[in-house]
Amino acid sequence: xxxxxxxxxxxxxxxxxxxxxxxxxxxxxxxxxxxxxxxxxxxxxxxxxxxxxxxxxxxxxxxxxxxxxxxxxxxxxxxxxxxxxxxxxxxxxxxxxxxxxxxxxxxxxxxxxxxxxxxxxxxxxxxxxxxxxxxxxxxxxxxxxxxxxxxxxxxxxxxxxxxxxxxxxxxxxxxxxxxxxxxxxxxxxxxxxxxxxxxxxxxxxxxxxxxxxxxxxxxxxxxxxxxxxxxxxxxxxxxxxxxxxxxxxxxxxxxxxxxxxxxxxxxxxxx
Amino acid sequence: xxxxxxxxxxxxxxxxxxxxxxxxxxxxxxxxxxxxxxxxxxxxxxxxxxxxxxxxxxxxxxxxxxxxxxxxxxxxxxxxxxxxxxxxxxxxxxxxxxxxxxxxxxxxxxxxxxxxxxxxxxxxxxxxxxxxxxxxxxxxxxxxxxxxxxxxxxxxxxxxxxxxxxxxxxxxxxxxxxxxxxxxxxxxxxxxxxxxxxxxxxxxxxxxxxxxxxxxxxxxxxxxxxxxxxxxxxxxxxxxxxxxxxxxxxxxxxxxxxxxxxxxxxxxxxx
Ligand SMILES: [K+]
Ligand SMILES: [K+]
Numbered sequence: 001x002x003x004x005x006x007x008x009x010x011x012x013x014x015x016x017x018x019x020x021x022x023x024x025x026x027x028x029x030x031x032x033x034x035x036x037x038x039x040x041x042x043x044x045x046x047x048x049x050x051x052x053x054x055x056x057x058x059x060x061x062x063x064x065x066x067x068x069x070x071x072x073x074x075x076x077x078x079x080x081x082x083x084x085x086x087x088x089x090x091x092x093x094x095x096x097x098x099x100x101x102x103x104x105x106x107x108x109x110x111x112x113x114x115x116x117x118x119x120x121x122x123x124x125x126x127x128x129x130x131x132x133x134x135x136x137x138x139x140x141x142x143x144x145x146x147x148x149x150x151x152x153x154x155x156x157x158x159x160x161x162x163x164x165x166x167x168x169x170x171x172x173x174x175x176x177x178x179x180x181x182x183x184x185x186x187x188x189x190x191x192x193x194x195x196x197x198x199x200x201x202x203x204x205x206x207x208x209x210x211x212x213x214x215x216x217x218x219x220x221x222x223x224x225x226x227x228x229x230x231x232x233x234x235x236x237x238x239x240x241x242x243x244x245x246x247x248x249x250x251x252x253x254x255x256x257x258x259x260x261x262x263x264x265x266x267x268x269x270x271x
Numbered sequence: 272x273x274x275x276x277x278x279x280x281x282x283x284x285x286x287x288x289x290x291x292x293x294x295x296x297x298x299x300x301x302x303x304x305x306x307x308x309x310x311x312x313x314x315x316x317x318x319x320x321x322x323x324x325x326x327x328x329x330x331x332x333x334x335x336x337x338x339x340x341x342x343x344x345x346x347x348x349x350x351x352x353x354x355x356x357x358x359x360x361x362x363x364x365x366x367x368x369x370x371x372x373x374x375x376x377x378x379x380x381x382x383x384x385x386x387x388x389x390x391x392x393x394x395x396x397x398x399x400x401x402x403x404x405x406x407x408x409x410x411x412x413x414x415x416x417x418x419x420x421x422x423x424x425x426x427x428x429x430x431x432x433x434x435x436x437x438x439x440x441x442x443x444x445x446x447x448x449x450x451x452x453x454x455x456x457x458x459x460x461x462x463x464x465x466x467x468x469x470x471x472x473x474x475x476x477x478x479x480x481x482x483x484x485x486x487x488x489x490x491x492x493x494x495x496x497x498x499x500x501x502x503x504x505x506x507x508x509x510x511x512x513x514x515x516x517x518x519x520x521x522x523x524x525x526x527x528x529x530x531x532x533x534x535x536x537x538x539x540x541x542x
Contacts, residue, residue, distance in 0.1 A: 111471075133522055196385045203396075
């Protein structure tokens with residue numbers, strides 16, 4: 001059983017196509033959402049300023065109404081403290097599009113206009129399959145690494161069964177190290193989280209659950225190094241591919257407990 | 272090509288196992304999170320009460336600090352208006368677990384304690400594959416419906432190619448009607464959303480993006496009919512299976528544009 005390595009041209013075209021799709025989407029969302037977001041953001045700040053000027057002459061009931069409105073605004077993604085940059089700058093819009101197509105969907109940013117929401121549906125309908133194709137290719141590369149190890153071990157005279165177990169162990173241990181443990185150390189330092197919070201964030205992100213309770217790059221007091229977001233994006237892409245293989249492995253084990261695990265490591269059919 | 276129908280016993284066991292897993296998980300999360308959540312919720316309400324009693328004697332800077340703290344509390348999932356029921360009652364906990372295992376991850380509720388976060392990782396690691404197996408079976412049932420239609424048409428003398436196109440159309444049109452258009456009418460009425468917001472919610476949920484900007488059952492002014500949440504849960508289960516088939520179809524089209532689409536409707540290999 002061998003896996004076809006996609007040609008370099010194919011891979012380059014796919015990456016270019018995927019990035020173009022992301023960038024075009026990010027730009028369109030910016031156009032659709034930016035004005036409305038600014039308007040809403042300005043309204044919240046104005047409301048707060050009004051309140052700050054008059055609070056001492058208000059009744060408790062009026063203050064309570066202010067608290068209620070403030071709560072609703074924060075839930076809608078506004079920032080009454082006025083510290084954050086524009087929600088829909090290109091970097092944020094790009095991150096939003098990526099989080100949508102990977103189906104992580106953190107939700108710290110989401111479209112508010114009817115146009116943005118409609119575009120969301122159409123864009124994701126074709127973008128999610130495109131993202132799946134992209135991750136399939138990354139997954140193939142990871143599988144190939146495992147297969148190479150297996151071949152190498154086999155050539156050295158290791159038994160087939162032992163080879164299978166060792167390959168599986170390599171996939172699990174290396175994967176957990178490279179995609180969960182090591183990035184979590186970086187998150188712990190960069191985001192001021194505890195290590196267990198960082199592990200939780202890494203898992204919730206790569207499993208595509210994406211609660212959005214922890215998001216990178218939002219500490220206002222912190223200075224992030226220049227390529228931090230880009231590195232995180234690369235981590236997400238490879239990590240998603242790895243965890244998809246892991247879930248595939250576990251799903252196959254659940255569906256057919258007698259199956260041989262290492263074969264499931266290579267879910268892509270030979271072609 | 273025929274699809275093996277899983278035996279009724281298998282289906283019953285799977286449903287029972289899945290429901291048990293969900294219910295055990297929901298209970299454990301309750302135990303782990305309820306106290307901490309109550310504490311935090313009480314702290315926010317106390318902070319607000321303190322503020323309401325003293326605001327007229329505070330300086331604008333102190334008021335600004337209050338706004339900042341309030342913003343943080345709302346982002347953490349607290350409710351300073353004090354209207355909502357306990358976050359971690361059984362119904363909410365169950366819905367949380369379901370949203371996690373389906374990887375929708377709305378994020379309106381998420382674990383705050385280190386224990387809850389750790390349990391989250393372990394619970395989802397095995398729960399997500401279990402959920403995938405479960406949805407596979409639902410998907411098989413949906414595929415089977417399409418296959419029956421195809422056989423019926425074929426028997427009536429319709430050409431193979433026409434049969435394929437008609438089956439595909441049936442899958443798409445009926446699916447969009449049953450899983451998107453009709454439920455959206457209900458959401459529009461029940462949640463006071465516009466129809467386009469309801470469509471957006473339906474798609475964001477079934478695609479498992481789950482931004483969490485729209486969530487059902489949160490309108491405090493509305494009375495929901497008794498089995499509303501249960502109906503929504505059933506909609507999600509069948510809808511997720513349907514949209515998984517749809518994405519599978521689109522993924523296959525992207526990977527191999529020459530493939531015949533109706534065969535991809537039946538992604539489950541004959542066995
Ligand atoms: K998600
Ligand atoms: K999500």
